Amino acid sequence: MASYPGTSETGPAFERQPSPGDGAGPDSQVLDGQVLDGLADGDAAGSDARLSAHWARVRERLQGDVGEVEFRMWLRPMTLGGVDGDEVTLLLPTRFLRDWVRGHYADKLNELWQQEDARVRRVDIRVGGTVAVAAGSVLAPVAALPQAPAPAARQAAVEPRADMAAPLDPRFEFDSFVVGKPNEFAYACARRVAERPSSPGFNPLFLYGGVGLGKTHLMHAIGLELSRKEGKPVQVAYMSAEKFMYRFIAAIRSQSTMEFKEQLRSVDVLMVDDLQFLIGKDNTQEEFFHTFNALVDAGKQIVVSADKSPSDLSGLEDRLRTRLGCGMVADLHATTFELRISILEAKALRGGVAVPSKVLEFLAHKITSNVRELEGSLNRLIAHANLFGRPITLESTQEVLHDILKAHDRRVTIEEIQKRVAEHWNIRLSDMSSARRARAVARPRQVAMYLAKQLTSRSLPEIGRKFGNRDHTTVMHAVKVVAELIETDADFSERVELMRRMLES
Numbered sequence: 001m002a003s004y005p006g007t008s009e010t011g012p013a014f015e016r017q018p019s020p021g022d023g024a025g026p027d028s029q030v031l032d033g034q035v036l037d038g039l040a041d042g043d044a045a046g047s048d049a050r051l052s053a054h055w056a057r058v059r060e061r062l063q064g065d066v067g068e069v070e071f072r073m074w075l076r077p078m079t080l081g082g083v084d085g086d087e088v089t090l091l092l093p094t095r096f097l098r099d100w101v102r103g104h105y106a107d108k109l110n111e112l113w114q115q116e117d118a119r120v121r122r123v124d125i126r127v128g129g130t131v132a133v134a135a136g137s138v139l140a141p142v143a144a145l146p147q148a149p150a151p152a153a154r155q156a157a158v159e160p161r162a163d164m165a166a167p168l169d170p171r172f173e174f175d176s177f178v179v180g181k182p183n184e185f186a187y188a189c190a191r192r193v194a195e196r197p198s199s200p201g202f203n204p205l206f207l208y209g210g211v212g213l214g215k216t217h218l219m220h221a222i223g224l225e226l227s228r229k230e231g232k233p234v235q236v237a238y239m240s241a242e243k244f245m246y247r248f249i250a251a252i253r254s255q256s257t258m259e260f261k262e263q264l265r266s267v268d269v270l271m272v273d274d275l276q277f278l279i280g281k282d283n284t285q286e287e288f289f290h291t292f293n294a295l296v297d298a299g300k301q302i303v304v305s306a307d308k309s310p311s312d313l314s315g316l317e318d319r320l321r322t323r324l325g326c327g328m329v330a331d332l333h334a335t336t337f338e339l340r341i342s343i344l345e346a347k348a349l350r351g352g353v354a355v356p357s358k359v360l361e362f363l364a365h366k367i368t369s370n371v372r373e374l375e376g377s378l379n380r381l382i383a384h385a386n387l388f389g390r391p392i393t394l395e396s397t398q399e400v401l402h403d404i405l406k407a408h409d410r411r412v413t414i415e416e417i418q419k420r421v422a423e424h425w426n427i428r429l430s431d432m433s434s435a436r437r438a439r440a441v442a443r444p445r446q447v448a449m450y451l452a453k454q455l456t457s458r459s460l461p462e463i464g465r466k467f468g469n470r471d472h473t474t475v476m477h478a479v480k481v482v483a484e485l486i487e488t489d490a491d492f493s494e495r496v497e498l499m500r501r502m503l504e505s
């Protein structure tokens with residue numbers, strides 16, 4: 001997942017540093033869900049108050065026990081659902097978080113509740129809660145839909161130093177980043193850098209991973225967090241590698257390279273996104289290398305992203321590659337189904353539109369490559385539902401996202417079809433292209449041709465060639481015969497349908 005060049009003490013998620021100024025926020029609204037029959041016998045108001053006090057103390061002690069980073073990452077969105085007899089219900093906004101908290105903190109929660117109130121026998125952890133509850137938590141989905149303007153305060157992008165850097169996108173907060181197994185390490189590293197820039201072992205921070213997995217989001221989040229820090233202002237410069245190059249070239253042209261260098265070297269944190277862009281740009285790489293060294297030597301933080309790990313970035317100068325791998329290297333893995341569901345849940349909650357879980361599951365199943373596309377699909381569904389005032393259903397989803405879904409349909413190859421059909425009908429694979437015409441061989445061959453026509457975008461002559469150089473009229477005939485049989489023979493129809501489903505899944 002990531003390399004730890006330093007000692008294990010530099011591991012990020014194990015910080016137990018409470019940070020000041022974090023007590024406010026969701027902690028103030030501890031009683032959010034419905035309070036069922038209270039444990040206390042007194043009047044309802046009194047028992048509510050007691051319950052809130054218990055819950056507030058449980059939270060506080062939990063935070064103290066697990067530490068600030070862990071608490072913020074997993075536990076802050078948790079709210080009190082209610083109490084029923086000897087059972088306390090706690091709510092988390094997504095299934096992913098619920099499972100995580102159940103798996104990691106259930107015993108601790110039980111213990112803490114019992115210390116507050118000995119009558120509590122069980123703590124039940126469930127999915128639930130409201131947008132307000134999640135506000136300020138890890139899962140608060142700040143990412144506004146394109147058509148929904150963000151509140152004015154958020155909108156104001158943080159201005160970078162001089163005009164050298166790019167502005168930070170106010171939607172890319174830590175709080176709107178959904179954490180799951182594939183990205184928890186990168187997330188923890190980013191948080192750590194935002195909390196304590198230039199810590200040994202974390203400089204430079206090198207984030208890498210495929211397109212749309214959250215690299216840029218995390219870099220902006222670091223910048224936003226740092227720019228809000230109280231006390232001495234931290235100068236943060238974020239830019240794409242491309243922009244770095246253009247600025248550098250422009251500086252050479254206008255004979256102001258000294259100024260360019262000085263500006264760059266005066267920042268506290270330099271973030272360069274998509275470094276792979278510098279491959280093959282030797283002069284720019286050289287300049288970046290010197291800037292990099294000057295900043296690190298001066299105790300400044302560097303954060304870099306790329307699509308590959310330092311060692312896989314071939315074409316990068318060796319000495320730069322070596323230095324890039326010297327700090328913390330963290331990768332963002334491809335998303336899992338669970339993470340995609342959590343991201344969709346968070347974004348749907350934010351969109352304020354009820355999206356059936358069937359639809360979320362369908363999307364998470366179909367759109368697996370990158371979060372940007374997942375997000376875009378959901379936004380489109382929501383916009384469509386708003387526009388026409390219709391609820392989102394599985395059917396409407398398939399209609400609205402027709403083009404996207406089509407592009408994501410798994411590509412089935414003719415070879416795969418031949419192999420599966422041969423297996424299923426118990427014939428040799430070689431018979432798919434042999435000249436044998438016995439029914440036992442010819443029929444499955446026709447089925448394979450039919451499925452090739454149905455499931456791939458190959459033309460009839462192309463399909464014919466793959467089946468022992470047969471003529472396209474033979475394929476046409478096969479398609480016709482199979483289509484007719486499907487109409488008349490229920491058994492046969494079922495077999496073909498089964499094949500199709502197997503191939504499509």
Ligand code: ADP
Binds near residue numbers: 216
């Ligand atoms: P990258 O830079 O790795 O290509 P981005 O950071 O630009 O990817 O992410 C693409 C989009 O997906 C952004 O809108 C981002 O907010 C969103 N996104 C990616 N990962 C997550 C996540 N874990 N939680 C919430 N949003 C995410």
Ligand code: MG
Binds near residue numbers: 217273274
């Ligand atoms: Mg990016």
